[in-house]
Amino acid sequence: MTATIEELEPTRPPARALALRPSVREALWGLVFIGPWVVGLLLFTAGPMIASLVMSLTDFNLVRPEATRFVGLDNYARLVSDPTIAQSLIATFKFALLAIPLTMAASLGFALLLNHPKLAFKGPLRALVYMPVMIPLVASTLVWLGFLNTETGWLNAMLGSLGLPQPDWINSETWVYPALSLIGLWGIGNFMLINIAGLQSVPTELYEAARMDGAGAWTQFRRITIPLMSPVLLYNLVIILIGTFQYFTQAFVITNGRGDPNNATLFMNLVLYREGFIFNHMGYASAIAWLLFVVVLVLTLLLFGFARRRVYYAGGER
Amino acid sequence: MHGTRSGPRVLLALTATIAILTAACGATASPAPSSASPSTVAASQAATPDPTPLVTAAPIDTSVPGPNGGVVVRWFVGLGAGGQPQQIATQTQFVTDYNNSQKDVYISLEIYDNKVAANILKTQIAASNAPDIIGPVGVEGLNLFIDQVADLQPHIDSTGYDMSKYPEAMRNFFKIGKGGATIGVPFGTYPSFLWYNKKLFDEAKLPYPPTKVGDQYQGKPWDVAAVREIGMKLTVDKNGNDATNASFDAANIVQWGFDSQWADNSPTAETALFGASSFLAADGKTAEIPDALRTGIKWFNDGVWKDHFIPTQNQVNSDLLAKGNPFSSGNLAMVEIHTWYSCCVNPAPPAKPIVGDAIGWAVAPAYNGKTTAKLHADTFSMLKTTKHADAAFKVLSALAASGPLATIYGAMPADETQQQPFIDSVNKAYPGAKLDWSVPTQMLANPDIPNHQAWVPDYAKSKAAWQAFGVGYRTNQSADIDKDLDTLKTTLQGIFDAAPDKNP
Known part of the structure; x- marks a missing residue:
């Protein structure tokens, strides 16, 4: 006679289910999934940030590490007296004032155009507008440099043939910001796609109802599209704001990192890079990094404050 | 209730905000979100170079003997x-x-x-x-x-x-x-000397420059004045008029006479022909603009804006001058550059060479009877x-x-x-x-001492300052080049005074 499985198993106490509430269990699973990211954040982002905070209190120099001294808040005091910092802040804000609205408007404009129900070949056209994003920035900036050259550039040749003035796009303190903004428009593809996704999430019934009430295109855009798109627009705005205050590659390429003309393109990130990696003043560069962080943090918090009143969340969540 | 819920929410919002900011600001450490500005990603790539060596040598412990026992x-x-x-x-x-x-x-x-x-x-x-x-x-x-x-x-x-x-x-x-x-x-x-384009000299019916220090050119000393004179004859507008002609159109130049190519926008490098100079005085602390440098910069400044035989920064970067390699374009007659330029006169195949074998070498022109060739x-x-x-x-x-x-x-x-x-x-x-x-x-026997790249306090920062000047005067015509040089001297003195690596 053979024994059944039940008979062979040792006697166990009855299994007791973990008495966790579903919400707690869900939170624990959430923590498990988010764990790797948190570890990465602590190791590779928070760690370097703390290190840079400590470095900002020293005169650490990469090629003279043995002579490192604790200097307290000297580097922060120097930020106030260094004319380069004031120049770079002004340059960054000037550029931001032009580039951010332009990028926001252009990406929304293209999204509206490429989402229009009557437009044919939407896919290929969207791909065309997105395509420049795929080109390495250094390569595209070099192409733009040729395009904007005063001697042999196509843009000035076109302007000249129309009898219009031919500005020195890159070497004029006035024209360099429009030139960089123009170059930057090549990178709107990502924002345009996000805007298209936002536009497609607006319920069409709202437009139909509005049309029945006699609303025109402009009213529909102002009263329906913009409010319902506002979370998407806020997201784009925050990302563009951060990107603008981190602006580096194009400015570095067009002037070889010098910030010409007359420091007009010596943006904050370029100053940070030069001080840290070219001049080896790591302590001071760390202080600049924290200044940049605080500036972006303040601006972002202001945006979030603005969002409390102006951004519409369909579920009531903000 | 509102009062009990707003605290965590604010905290969460603040955490999220900081997370976004740190993720964006620390883009080198974490992958950029797909929607991040392209500039963010590329900036991080440019600022954090790939540390992979071209040849990855196996790490060797230097405290123990190597494989051969040494x-x-x-x-x-x-x-x-x-x-x-x-x-x-x-x-x-x-x-x-x-x-x-x-x-x-x-x-x-x-x-x-x-x-x-x-x-x-x-x-x-x-x-x-x-x-x-x-x-x-x-x-x-x-x-x-x-x-x-x-x-x-x-x-x-x-x-x-x-x-x-x-x-x-x-x-x-x-x-x-x-x-x-x-x-x-x-x-x-890598001594420097004058490289010239024989085709352009032949077209202008000009004899080639001398190959011996002390030789004359067309019965006159071979010096910077002679370079200016033939440089202008070799500078041509789109109508074929040279820069000595009253009808010369300076707004439409297609060929230039002279440049100090790839001199890194360094005034001490460009003006080495006028005698060796350094921005640092002999005491190792004081910034100065030596006479040779001031004279040289004025000569270059006039060459760019008054006599037009030296190209502007925009012209150097244009297609006419091969986007920054002017001599290779075939539109620049003479260039002062080092032996290492033998790498780059002609493009790599299959691109067709423009200058080809039409290159000639001549000694550097003298100034006040003395020949100086930057080394x-x-x-x-x-x-x-x-x-x-x-x-x-x-x-x-x-x-x-x-x-x-x-x-x-x-x-x-x-x-x-x-x-x-x-x-x-x-x-x-x-x-x-x-x-x-x-x-x-011969040029090796006439080097610039002090060398045009000689150390000054906080070299990298000082270099950035003189490069800004070097690019500036080539880009926009200065109202007062002497004043600009004095401003550069003040800037350099500030850098020298604050330098962490002062001379002992």
Whole structure:
């Protein structure tokens, strides 16, 4: 006679289910999934940030590490007296004032155009507008440099043939910001796609109802599209704001990192890079990094404050 | 209830905000979100170079003997030449031969891409993991590590290193460390002189410039005034008028007479023809604008904006002047540049050469009867932190004595007995040019001392300041160039005063 499985198993106490509430269990699973990211954040982002905070209190120099001294808040005091910092802040804000609205408007404009129900070949056209994003920035900036050259550039040749003035796009303190903004428009593809996704999430019934009430295109855009798109627009705005205050590659390429003309393109990130990696003043560069962080943090918090009143969340969540 | 819920929500919002900001600001550490600004991603890529060496040498513990039983000496390559495939092969062969030839020393070779090598060396130094030997490296590369390179004089004296085989001008060339320390031994030289386009001279029916120091040109001294005169004749507008013609159209120039090409927008480099100069006075503390430099800059400034035989910055970067390699475009008649330019007159195949073999070499023009030719030179240096100084100097001596290495780097060996392979390699590249090799030799005897790249306090920051001036005067016509030079002097004095690496 053979024994059944039940008979062979040792006697166990009855299994007791973990008495966790579903919400707690869900939170624990959430923590498990988010764990790797948190570890990465602590190791590779928070760690370097703390290190840079400590470095900002020293005169650490990469090629003279043995002579490192604790200097307290000297580097922060120097930020106030260094004319380069004031120049770079002004340059960054000037550029931001032009580039951010332009990028926001252009990406929304293209999204509206490429989402229009009557437009044919939407896919290929969207791909065309997105395509420049795929080109390495250094390569595209070099192409733009040729395009904007005063001697042999196509843009000035076109302007000249129309009898219009031919500005020195890159070497004029006035024209360099429009030139960089123009170059930057090549990178709107990502924002345009996000805007298209936002536009497609607006319920069409709202437009139909509005049309029945006699609303025109402009009213529909102002009263329906913009409010319902506002979370998407806020997201784009925050990302563009951060990107603008981190602006580096194009400015570095067009002037070889010098910030010409007359420091007009010596943006904050370029100053940070030069001080840290070219001049080896790591302590001071760390202080600049924290200044940049605080500036972006303040601006972002202001945006979030603005969002409390102006951004519409369909579920009531903000 | 609102009161109990708003706290966590604000905290969460704040955490999220900081997370977004840190993720964006620390884009080098975490992958950028797909919607992040392209500039964010590229900026991080540009600011954080790929640290992967071109040749990944197996990490070797320098505290124990190497595979051949010898003391391990780390040789760091990348600050100058050394990263091209043929150079890598020659260097690797040198190391293999050396390691097989004896059992006292084992060379561990590390080769890095030139774009990232300086940053890698900085981080190695900061991490107390510095190599023993660096090079080939030029004066400017040495300036960046001036506090880390060792004085070789005690080793030169104790080993009886033979300096007599080098030309007189080269023997003391590397006494450029702090306090006059010798931080290199002569190895590769790159004298500068005048390269000219024979086709353009023939078209203008002008005789070629002289190849001997002291010779005359068209019955007059061969000096900067003569360069200006023929430079203007060789500068042509789209209607074919040269710059000496009253009908010359300065807004539509298609060919220029002269430039100091790839001089790094450095005023001391551009004006070396007028005599060697440094922004640092002899006391090692005071910023100055030497007379030679001031005179030279005025000559260049007039050449660009008044006489038009020197191109502006925009013209240099235009298609007409090959986007920054003017002489190669065939639209520039004369250029002052070093021997290393033999690399780049003609584009790599299959692109069609424009200048081809129509190049000629002439001696640098004199100023006030004196000829000065700016000099670039490469060497090998030893770091102070080496734990095996004697072994490292032994390796350094072997490297400096290697003719094949100098030739593969494109340098004219400082040791004249080893120059023939280099001469043959350049002649082979320009078979129809019939280059006069007495020109570089004569120029080597007239170097700029102090060198145009000589150390000044906080070299990198000072360089940024004089480059800004150098680009500025070439880009927009200055209302008062003297005043601009005085402003540069004030700026440099501020940098010198605040420098962390003042002269002892």
